[in-house]
Amino acid sequence: MLSKNRIKQIQSLKLKKFRDAGQRFIAEGHKLVLDIFKSNLFIESIFATANWLYENQKTLHHLKVEMVEISEKELHAISSLTTPNQVLAVIKIPQRKFNNNIFKEDFVLMLDEIKDPGNMGTIIRTADWFGIKNIICSHNCVEVYNPKVVQATMGSIARVQIYYEDLTDVLSNLHPSINVFGTFLEGTPLKKICFEKNGVIIIGNESKGISSAIEKFIKEKIYINPFYCENGFSPGPESLNASIAAGIILFVAKNFCSK
């Protein structure tokens, strides 16, 4: 049984200011919560139906986590989902210290003002699929602990390390041997780009693209060339969706031309 105060406290984590103040976020649903169990994120409390607690007792019994049995009605009260799914966890926001070693091993994704929660979540999930372990977000990106982002990552929030940094600072201090790629509406067709085994891949804002402050650090401009027929009457779309562009570039970077 949850007190009114407790319900309010959990509900407050839907808002950024309360996540910032409490340094906690929420994740919901069986798969997502189990993914977080297996990660190095720290779960503080679990609110779950009797059924879920019973079915997962083997996984849960050695965990030092507050576990609270709640009714379906209480789950609806605290959930951010239209169709809540058995379990909700309150998790500590990890304090990650960024350092330049992350650029040595693999590609690092850099997001310049990605605003849409769905895009952000999908980019994190896609990066995870292609084995990317680190994403650096500009401070004006959507916050990744927003419930919509957390759910759209489908569990990848538990595995990918996400940093919020001043991108110009990071890029200024990058070793000159690290290649920096960025998506543009002109540049070298992606098919002709030669990726090595590491580098920074920058994805720009959904409508404005990569900002001019960042553009000057880019060594190779990537263009995912369209195939529609430009007849001057009704040409194609102005651009690709940011998460689609990220997915295509990561596929190529990982599958072609790597040394």
Add this chain to the structure above:
Amino acid sequence: MLSKNRIKQIQSLKLKKFRDAGQRFIAEGHKLVLDIFKSNLFIESIFATANWLYENQKTLHHLKVEMVEISEKELHAISSLTTPNQVLAVIKIPQRKFNNNIFKEDFVLMLDEIKDPGNMGTIIRTADWFGIKNIICSHNCVEVYNPKVVQATMGSIARVQIYYEDLTDVLSNLHPSINVFGTFLEGTPLKKICFEKNGVIIIGNESKGISSAIEKFIKEKIYINPFYCENGFSPGPESLNASIAAGIILFVAKNFCSK
């Protein structure tokens, strides 16, 4: 000035049953409405602010369309958007007759129970970017005239021909020379697939993938292989997002191995 009845009538088009009954849908915002002007979709009415009508008078003056000047307050009342954008158009749902000739020239995308409006809109936009002119949806896909889908297409709804058909019927009647590809969580790695200049590419449902009734028609199973390290402890995500998979496959189909 809009009557209460007119407002109700426009608002009703947010719901599928009224779109079905009236065979009309709504599209909003400057760019989307202009894209529809340039297409062969039939705009019935435009509701716009005085400013927008003034700024676009050159484009509008030869059009035989009902144009209604409305206030910002009225725009808010009829809009599906949180931040309405100057103009809303009511458009006739096109009556398209599907025929087998569409398979001759280029790739055709086939969607098997795509449910998420954001995914559907992004897939249509991405197909348009890669010059795909025809998409066949199963009857249990989300309806493409849903306002969320229309907005997510970013104008591509005006250019791509979308059909709702029984996919097994269409596939049964396909000429044997047409190749049929489908996305699976096993199969031939995408990098090794040889696409020709046409074929059917099937994208499956967000959680269930391609249904078994459809699977038997597939000649080549495509697998977008992950790059995460399977250490048995915390592996990667279960799958890629459906629109990301579609984007990657279309990029490869258009850029590699085409004859």
